Amino acid sequence: MKFIKFAGALVAAALVAPAASADKLDDIIASGTLRCAVVLDFPPMGSRDANNEPIGFDVDYCNDLAKALDVTAEIVETPFPDRIPALVSGRADVGIASTSDTLERARTVGFTIPYFAFTFNVVTNADAGLQAYEDLADRTVGSVAGTYEAIRLEEDIKKWDKGGSFRSYQSQADVFLALSQGQIDATTVTSTVASAIVQGGKYEGLSMTGEAPYDVDYVGLIALRQEYGLLNYLDLFVNQQVRTGRYQELYEQYIGGDAPRLTVDKVYY
Amino acid sequence: MFEYTFQWRQAFRALPQMLEGALVTMQISLLSMVLGITIAVLLAVGRNSKSIWLRAPATTWVEVARNTPALFQIYMAHFGLGSFGIYLSPFVALLAGITFNNAGYLCETFRGALRAIPDTQMRAGRSLGMGPAKAFRLIIAPQMFRIAFLPTTNQMVWAILMTSLGVTVGMNTDLTGVTQALNSRTFRTFELFALAGVIYYCIAKAVMLGARLLAWRLFRY
Numbered sequence: 001m002k003f004i005k006f007a008g009a010l011v012a013a014a015l016v017a018p019a020a021s022a023d024k025l026d027d028i029i030a031s032g033t034l035r036c037a038v039v040l041d042f043p044p045m046g047s048r049d050a051n052n053e054p055i056g057f058d059v060d061y062c063n064d065l066a067k068a069l070d071v072t073a074e075i076v077e078t079p080f081p082d083r084i085p086a087l088v089s090g091r092a093d094v095g096i097a098s099t100s101d102t103l104e105r106a107r108t109v110g111f112t113i114p115y116f117a118f119t120f121n122v123v124t125n126a127d128a129g130l131q132a133y134e135d136l137a138d139r140t141v142g143s144v145a146g147t148y149e150a151i152r153l154e155e156d157i158k159k160w161d162k163g164g165s166f167r168s169y170q171s172q173a174d175v176f177l178a179l180s181q182g183q184i185d186a187t188t189v190t191s192t193v194a195s196a197i198v199q200g201g202k203y204e205g206l207s208m209t210g211e212a213p214y215d216v217d218y219v220g221l222i223a224l225r226q227e228y229g230l231l232n233y234l235d236l237f238v239n240q241q242v243r244t245g246r247y248q249e250l251y252e253q254y255i256g257g258d259a260p261r262l263t264v265d266k267v268y269y
Numbered sequence: 270m271f272e273y274t275f276q277w278r279q280a281f282r283a284l285p286q287m288l289e290g291a292l293v294t295m296q297i298s299l300l301s302m303v304l305g306i307t308i309a310v311l312l313a314v315g316r317n318s319k320s321i322w323l324r325a326p327a328t329t330w331v332e333v334a335r336n337t338p339a340l341f342q343i344y345m346a347h348f349g350l351g352s353f354g355i356y357l358s359p360f361v362a363l364l365a366g367i368t369f370n371n372a373g374y375l376c377e378t379f380r381g382a383l384r385a386i387p388d389t390q391m392r393a394g395r396s397l398g399m400g401p402a403k404a405f406r407l408i409i410a411p412q413m414f415r416i417a418f419l420p421t422t423n424q425m426v427w428a429i430l431m432t433s434l435g436v437t438v439g440m441n442t443d444l445t446g447v448t449q450a451l452n453s454r455t456f457r458t459f460e461l462f463a464l465a466g467v468i469y470y471c472i473a474k475a476v477m478l479g480a481r482l483l484a485w486r487l488f489r490y
Contacts, residue, residue, distance in 0.1 A: 183351050
């Protein structure tokens, strides 16, 4: 009788205990759904196709991750400024959203090793007559609020202090609308977006005006800072994507050419 | 579950910047009210006029201003006019959008107030030898403002809160714009926006208090 009671207690404990110590990774596996915060206003990383379905590099990364975890993927569309709120409020489990891994942000949110790297181009209104990045000093420029390039551009405008002004818009589409109308003279965007937009021909009068002299922008996947189990898994996932050639394959599919190196010289990550 | 550790210190360090933004917010809302009231009085007179040439534009303004979202009006002032080659800076576009909205709502407030003033007031003024304009200025207008005062303060608060829509047209110097910029740099979303909410609340309360004092000074019987 005593033994049965003891066994019963053990079984009960086994049923209850995992729930008490389950972390985010367990939650995802148990729920059978992986919810990814993806920015769908940022081709070719994330956008919508003709049928309004999410497509892009980040969307495919979410699908790959879901497959690795043996769960179904769910894309949570998230504008750039809402990436952290989406994670913290529990609307998404992981952010696959080209998030620059700054030390200031890392105080709030957990980053993986870089899964992608961006360089930047200057895109100008063809009528503005701009030749180089330094010509922007006395102009009205703009970019998407909260992005790496927006922060760099605003800093430079302030540093030049030649009467230029900076505007931050809420979406990439608004920036290009303002640029093609002539409300702003120039913007800096990732080279991937720049070529997609200028060649896409959706907006009139835009022209590529060389590179913006910013450091390479390494971006990581993001998750809640305290979820080490999940962050470790994501690090391994990023590593495996590169190792298996999937990174290069998707890069060719969406951007073309050789995928950028994700390592920094002279230091381990 | 809400899994987040609040770090208020970082938010409080940003307070001076946010208060500067709050000044811009107050500037825009005050300007939009002054302009809005001026236009609204003209619109109210226009809507009560017998001439179709005055009535039609006034009615159109009021209809559009009251029956479309403020966000749409501000967006149109920036990107809508922009497509015709008229470039309003975010500040001016936001001011124009809110003024347009204020004028529309306040016009109806004033028109209601005018209706509430008995016709005999105007006739009494005229019978004392005043011209129509003088009678309106000295007899009707003070009574109109007294009746419309409380709804007007309502619109004032509304104007303050509407300034937060400026971020959609690239406004980054007002309270919401500054908060948004800080947020994107630090990702301390909840602390920063909670603080911004408190500041908005305080501004609105302060404006209401100021309006009460003004009313006590101006409209005492």
